[in-house]
Amino acid sequence: MTDDELSAHGGEIGPAERLAMNRTGSFDWDLDTGHIDVDDAGLLVFGLAADEFDGRPATLLRGLDPQERVRLEGVVRHAITGGENSYSAHVRVEAADGTPQWTQVQARILRRDDGRAHRIVGIARDATAEVTHSAFVMDLEKRREVQTSIVERTTHALSRAVTVDDVTASLTGPGGLARLGADGLCLGLAENGSLNLIALSGESLEVLDDFRSRRLDRGLPLAEAVLSGRPRFVNSFQDLGRDFPELTPYVSRMPFRSACYLPLIAQARALGGMVLFYRRPSSFKADERNLLLGLAAIVAQSLQRAILFDEERELATGLQATMLPRRIPQIAGGEIAVRYHAAWSGRQVGGDWYDVIPLPRGRVGVVVGDVQGHDTHAAAIMGQLRIALRAYAGEGHAPSTVLARASRFLAELDTNRFATCTYAQVDLAGGTVRGVRAGHLGPLIRHTDGRVGRPKLRGGLPLGLATVFGDEEFPETRLDLVPGETLVLYTDGLVEQPGTNIESGLEALAEAVSSGPPQAEALADHLSETLWERWGSGDDVALLVLRRTPDPGTPRAPRIHQYIHQADPQGLSDARAAVGQALVDWGMPELADDAELLTGELLVNVLLHTEGGAVLTLEVLPEPVRRVRLSVQDRSSAWPRRRTPGEAATSGRGLLLMDAIAARWGVEPRGEGKAVWCEIGPEPADGSAGGFPVVAD
Template sequence: MAGRNRPAIGADKRLALNRMGSFDWDLLKRTLDLDAAGLAVFDLRPGEYDGNPETLSRRVPPEEGIRLDATVDRAIRSGRTSYGAYFQVTRRNGIRQWTHVRGRILRDAQGSPHRVIGIVRNATTELTEFAEVSAQEAGRRRLTGIVQGTTEALSRALTVDDVTAVLSDVAGLERFGAEGLALGLVDGGAVRLVALSGESLETAGERPVAPLDDARPLARAALTQRAHFATSLPGPTDDRTRPRPHIDGHGFDAAAFLPLVAQARSIGGLALFYRGRTHFTPEDRNVCLGLAGIVAQSLQRAILFDQEREFATGLQSSMLPRDIPAFSGVEIAVRYHAAWSGRDVGGDWYDVIALPRGRVGVVVGDVQGHDTHAAAVMGQLRIALRAFAGEGHPPATVLARASRFLVELDTERFATCTYAQLDLATGAVRAVRAGHLGPLVRHTDGRTGWPHLRGGLPLGLATEFGQEDFPETRLDLVPGETFVLCTDGLVEESGLDIEEGMAELAHAVRTGPGRAGALADHLADRLWHRWGTGDDVALLVLHRAPDPGTRQAPRIHQYIHQADPEGLAETRAVLRQALEDWGLAALADDVQLAAGELLVNVLLHTEGGAVLTLEVVPGPVTRVRLAVQDRSSAWPRRRWPGEAATSGRGLLLVDAVSARWGVEPRGDGKAVWCEFAPPDRPAAGAAGARGRGFP
């Protein structure tokens, strides 16, 4: 009966009796809650923990934390639902305690992890009570932990700079149990120090060099491939045996000078400096030698990677044009960003081509693949396309011939590209697209848009399938507008829809500076670093110089795309603001009405957009001239609609509100213009000039 009256023991108390605690880790909020028993496992009092995992990690030695993080990361990435690991916790008295964690990973409907719940327990008993650990075994475990932690940290280092950063940061020094570090690489007949006491010499602009046959211990270790352990360092006056003259102020008492040897070849030396150390035990020496071997292998891999990168970027750069020609009235800036993937080079390219009759051709493209063959094909294709364009062929013919050329190269690669010809005098653009992103245009009012370019198949495939049809799209680039071409590496990120990248590019262009070079740099800073892309990127920015006229005769230009209904409202606002700035606000209503009628006529009855120009015409009598240009050869005619008609009165309204109007041929289209005189200054001869150019 007495047993029945005893109070029940809850689950939390049962866990605490077994030196177990529970935790709840929210991966999205980055908080980790521990119950009282869990805090006891980490030797923490309730008031000492704020729920931040970083606070908890202070109890875990760096090498143990790296190993534990790697275990959890592998479990999450592999899709597993649970994990378990042993690690050590440093209690407040400095004694290390073996601890075990078992976690269950909770995922959402899409399989993304969002929470981890589990149990953490003091595992000292099971590792010590049931097996006596010898001094040698303890040393082996310690060496294994340090080696594993260093290996994990260096496994993600690709370049020499990455390796240097891992070794010389605070975590690296704590991992080695050292207070200072010097890392040197063999460079010809000398040792070049790349890190010293945790401070990168790159920031100081200094690369000290010590000859290999010098008596300095670091150089001697690299030369003889033998480690040297010193328990007393030379004084300030002994310059010959010191690793660096200014290291004495750090007050180091001992040092380990370790050779970095890979495949029987010295690649450098590593020096670890200590304070308060009087000797090196055999275990300490084994730890140092083991670390040196790991560092040597990582450095060898990093040196090879850097060499491959240098080869790859050099090859790619040699395939791209060295100089971009300058043209009057436009600014052109190009940028190329190499993929971060070893010797893999891409086939992305750009080019700017001077064409006959005052035109310029611009192209951005991408050959399939990321290897030296793709780069070689790209170089040949770029030169061929430049030759076809230079012969004066229209854009559609240029791409058709380039497609046939690519097939004749007897390669299985295909290529995508966008090619455009710009008339420098008029701003007329003829653009074609072969399976590639179209251009992005920033208008003078800051709006951006992706004009619709009908596209053909990629180069090579178009010829293989007998569809060498690349329809041209006519655009107008008015003064002050910007034309941007790029390859997909600038807008693509793994796991995200390309539409998101295109929207981000449009936002970056819209908020970027006006000049072509500054905008190209802005896009590089905003997007290349944001994506961290593994793909190479080619970027071309063309900015047509603004045409504000003069103080006596100011001028604005506006392009209204056919598929942009917001452009009409924006244009009306721009016209009113310009007239107010020019002191001609009294004309705003009439000019807005006439502009609306002329623009609607173009957008409804032609197959393209319209270029609007508003300017002050100086003379004996100041006039304001409005012109709307399109690509249609059909001239408008003034007519008298019936009383019940719902359209056909546009030109009647223009005739009513303007002083005079007419039509002029403009290249392959026309411009309908009308003039307005301020109320107190009527235009001379207005009555005899109405409808000029009409039968």
């Protein structure tokens, strides 16, 4: 309505005029006749002139898209048939110039007394502005949700990254690009005037391998972003070669249409740069740029923490390495392997250590230990204690004396720290092991048949505490290591984890030792690979593996050794089976039954009448007559005596069986104990039997 028209009405604006000024019109639809009256404002909303309208609903809806017409008719039909009194709908109308606009129809349905609809009265208004604004808001909200998700997921993934490798893995691993909302990624670190690419992820990005390490200059866009500290947003990736000619041969080989080059800056220090590549074109709106700059800040902070951690880690492990032995001496009669694994806790190094000490008379001392605490002070104390213990052991003192003096030394340092350790003197020539413990875990022994034992090694208080409490007693325990058996010493980090039972850790270690290869180095590697998840989780680990050289004899005179624990009821049966199988393998099956019977008699006598286990040796004597020799060694100095058992006696027949089956037998002193032996096979030429007179068994 023009100003003149308003003047004609005396300046008064009525309801119809107000609606028309707001592009709102009305309609009255007679359902019985099908005629619909629409005022001029309503026709304008539907894009029709007054002379174009014939009162038919189909003509009114002519400007609607067919799908929109079907949708509106469905809304009206549902309201009429459903008994509703009103309805509302938004429909898209094509203006004469092709501009899309939105029309809102609101109507009331008038019904007769029987409920039948006969008339619809309503309004139609131009809702283009509010619908457009609503779509904009919805699009904006959707973009904000996506951006928030990108930030949250990236922050969560990087929060668990500890090392630089962890950071790159979280960005390039499964789901990494999806978290960033990108199709490709390149990550570079600035080091000593060079820009080194440490991560590439995305299709065809391997073409950038030529730029893995380049001088940090402005010849490349990422280097320019790092040097200037300003991001570069590339809307047309294919045009990138114009500004950086060196990239021209590579741009066409990558399927991207846009990219952003972001400097990684933390605490005013340029750590490097990150490139995000996109297959879609992008104008990089203000909110997108803010998002990308925020991502760069998050990655930069994570990298800064990781770089600092790696530097601290290198310092800590370097300090620890200087405290441990530089080399392990070669030993006669055996092989030794050592391993040290540091926990992933920055400067929080532990005081775990190992050592191998040459001793007088061909013996060797082996030790693993752990100083209380996880800091550089613990590592320094460990270094002093290791040297002191090595000196005491090298003087030839007994194991109990070595630990007593080491405890006194630690207490005199006045550090308020204690230490645990297991120390053993090993005579590889005879297989004798004298072990002591100071509050530490006991060793494991892998037998020649793969079984793993946990010998009961007596012990005392931890070093330092033993002196403070006036109890420097460290009782020794003697073990026997037969040829081919392996002694395993370790610290608690290998078997103890927070929230888990240490017994389950010991069982896992025993299983790993049993299933591993027999050689010392190979077994140490096997334990490292098998238990790597335990190592590095929170505590250091020191490991020492000592194997006595196997003694298989010769092809003509083979030999086996086996240790039978007194507390192992299955050991007797296993030993009998091993003897029988060995004779079959050596081509002497005719002697297997007798050998198994005598093996049982010899071992039962030892296990019942002595303290401790027994070492069984089975060997072939090739000269002058090929016979089998069985020998059972124990630690008792009491020799067997012959008896004459009665008919109801349940024992006393062992030596009688020996006389009846063996060609020869006897007893020999062996160090602290004795060895009972017998030979099976052809009678000796002189017909002699027995090695000494006996009166009972």
